[in-house]
Amino acid sequence: MSGAARLPQAFAELEPFVDSWGSHTTAGRLAARCERSMDEIRVFYEAMCARAEEAIGYVDRFGLDDLPDDARNLMALVLGLAQAHVAIEIHGQPRAPGTPWPNSIRIARGLPFLG
Amino acid sequence: MNITASARAFEGKTAFTEACGLGTGPVPLEPYRSPEFFERERVQVFERAWLLVGREEEIPAYGDYFSTELLPGGVSAILNRGKDGRIRAFYNTCSHRGSQVLDGPTGNARRIVCPYHNWTYAADGDLISIPDEASFFAVDKKRCGLTQMATETWEGWIFVNLQRQPEVDLRTFLGDFADRLAGVPYVAADKPIVLKADLDANWKVVQDAFIESYHIPAIHKKTIAQTFSSSENRFARLLDARTFGPHRTVSMYGNPTMPLDERNKVEMLAYASGDTGSLIAAGTSSQMAEFLDHPAVNPTRAGCWSMDVNNLFPNTQIDFGPGGFWVHQFWPLTPTTSRYEVRFYVPDALNARQRLQQELYVARVIEVVLEDLANVARTQRGINSSGKDEMQLQDSEVGIRHSVEQLLKWVEAETVTEALA
Numbered sequence: 324m325s326g327a328a329r330l331p332q333a334f335a336e337l338e339p340f341v342d343s344w345g346s347h348t349t350a351g352r353l354a355a356r357c358e359r360s361m362d363e364i365r366v367f368y369e370a371m372c373a374r375a376e377e378a379i380g381y382v383d384r385f386g387l388d389d390l391p392d393d394a395r396n397l398m399a400l401v402l403g404l405a406q407a408h409v410a411i412e413i414h415g416q417p418r419a420p421g422t423p424w425p426n427s428i429r430i431a432r433g434l435p436f437l438g
Numbered sequence: 439m440n441i442t443a444s445a446r447a448f449e450g451k452t453a454f455t456e457a458c459g460l461g462t463g464p465v466p467l468e469p470y471r472s473p474e475f476f477e478r479e480r481v482q483v484f485e486r487a488w489l490l491v492g493r494e495e496e497i498p499a500y501g502d503y504f505s506t507e508l509l510p511g512g513v514s515a516i517l518n519r520g521k522d523g524r525i526r527a528f529y530n531t532c533s534h535r536g537s538q539v540l541d542g543p544t545g546n547a548r549r550i551v552c553p554y555h556n557w558t559y560a561a562d563g564d565l566i567s568i569p570d571e572a573s574f575f576a577v578d579k580k581r582c583g584l585t586q587m588a589t590e591t592w593e594g595w596i597f598v599n600l601q602r603q604p605e606v607d608l609r610t611f612l613g614d615f616a617d618r619l620a621g622v623p624y625v626a627a628d629k630p631i632v633l634k635a636d637l638d639a640n641w642k643v644v645q646d647a648f649i650e651s652y653h654i655p656a657i658h659k660k661t662i663a664q665t666f667s668s669s670e671n672r673f674a675r676l677l678d679a680r681t682f683g684p685h686r687t688v689s690m691y692g693n694p695t696m697p698l699d700e701r702n703k704v705e706m707l708a709y710a711s712g713d714t715g716s717l718i719a720a721g722t723s724s725q726m727a728e729f730l731d732h733p734a735v736n737p738t739r740a741g742c743w744s745m746d747v748n749n750l751f752p753n754t755q756i757d758f759g760p761g762g763f764w765v766h767q768f769w770p771l772t773p774t775t776s777r778y779e780v781r782f783y784v785p786d787a788l789n790a791r792q793r794l795q796q797e798l799y800v801a802r803v804i805e806v807v808l809e810d811l812a813n814v815a816r817t818q819r820g821i822n823s824s825g826k827d828e829m830q831l832q833d834s835e836v837g838i839r840h841s842v843e844q845l846l847k848w849v850e851a852e853t854v855t856e857a858l859a
């Protein structure tokens with residue numbers, strides 16, 4: 324990695340999460356959660372929640388279909404919170420009890436933007 | 439009906455099964471495991487019933503197409519729109535040596551060129567050209583178009599029928615159900631989100647899990663139990679159930695709004711600004727007003743309503759909820775495996791917070807499906823063991839009882855007209 328910033332300057336402290344939680348697809352972010360321990364998920368959850376309201380404000384200065392690369396990467400991290408939510412706020416563990424990983428569910432067609 | 443009145447209603451006992459004219463005895467399990475029944479079901483049901491394959495909005499322009507696999511026969515079909523604006527269905531089979539002519543799931547092809555030797559067809563299926571035609575033996579090009587499959591549309595839904603000459607038209611097949619659902623506005627129908635899963639269970643085991651809410655407090659304890667049950671209705675009893683020939687609808691109890699827990703930072707981030715809709719809602723309330731006004735949506739006008747399941751025989755459910763509609767389909771693969779497909783229709787997000795709400799919605803749906811997936815495999819293994827030959831069904835499982843009754847009828851019936859009688 325070149326070390327070039329992938330997030331807007333004001334969100335530099337979130338750079339370490341771009342590789343792990345910043346996938347540009349829902350399937351990628353889902354895998355990020357399913358493959359991690361509760362401790363790892365919680366580190367992202369706390370760090371991201373602390374900046375999420377500001378991140379949403381930053382992204383909304385542009386149109387969703389007209390985002391510069393760094394804002395798009397930031398938005399992907401915001402969406403990573405949906406997966407952290409599943410572990411922290413619903414199951415209290417990384418995956419639903421008694422469910423397999425990997426599993427046979429495929430997202431054949433995702434949401435049009437970062438889906 | 440207000441919440442207090444319906445809370446009282448759940449103290450008694452519902453009587454949907456009798457009202458639908460169904461028996462109350464045990465129901466056979468053999469159709470859920472028998473290879474012989476599977477084969478008869480394929481021929482008598484899936485090769486005779488009208489099967490839903492998609493929506494008109496998915497192929498708006500000349501040349502637009504999608505392909506689909508009609509199971510359990512594994513029949514590959516193409517649905518497209520011609521120059522004349524008409525939607526047609528074709529068997530995905532070349533007139534030359536039988537190759538599939540179109541590969542991808544969706545696209546635009548005003549000319550359909552077979553990848554094997556470049557035989558070329560117009561969008562209406564006519565054969566236009568054969569490379570090196572001179573080396574053939576007077577091929578009658580007029581008789582070598584793509585083979586059409588029967589197709590009809592109703593309220594924007596596209597159906598096909600594997601009978602070359604369908605015994606009944608789509609309208610007859612849908613019967614009263616078509617009247618009940620006439621005019622329902624389908625918002626954002628051009629943008630399905632599609633999830634698929636191959637499951638270790640007969641297709642009916644899976645379909646049954648989506649037409650009763652009795653299992654929700656047990657299987658979906660942390661994901662959606664709070665939406666579908668409450669202290670007034672602990673076992674998620676139904677609000678309503680009706681049958682329409684082979685089709686059926688059930689209306690499910692529920693909490694209209696999701697209770698927000700302040701400790702849940704992401705939930706608060708997504709929904710605290712209002713516009714919570716429901717747990718299973720991704721659209722905004724204003725877009726849904728017209729939809730929610732339709733008499734077939736929340737038919738009892740209950741204040742505590744979660745969703746309606748509209749089960750089109752044999753294998754499709756068009757569901758209505760406070761946030762719009764979605765579609766489940768259950769396709770047989772083998773007697774004990776099936777393919778599950780769910781399509782959600784979501785409007786474009788206008789801003790970052792709405793997009794996060796949609797992501798939460800999709801993320802939760804996947805968790806719910808995963809819970810069902812583990813459950814149906816366990817159920818199928820139990821059924822396969824032959825320890826039991828029948829199942830006991832309660833009043834809220836009336837949809838399952840009706841489904842089995844209708845399948846047995848179609849399997850026996852010599853004609854579709856007889857099956858529908």
Ligand code: FES
Nearest residue numbers: 532534535552555
């Ligand atoms: S099989 Fe299609 S051109 Fe030969």
Ligand SMILES: [Fe+2]
Nearest residue numbers: 647657658810
């Ligand atoms: Fe379920």
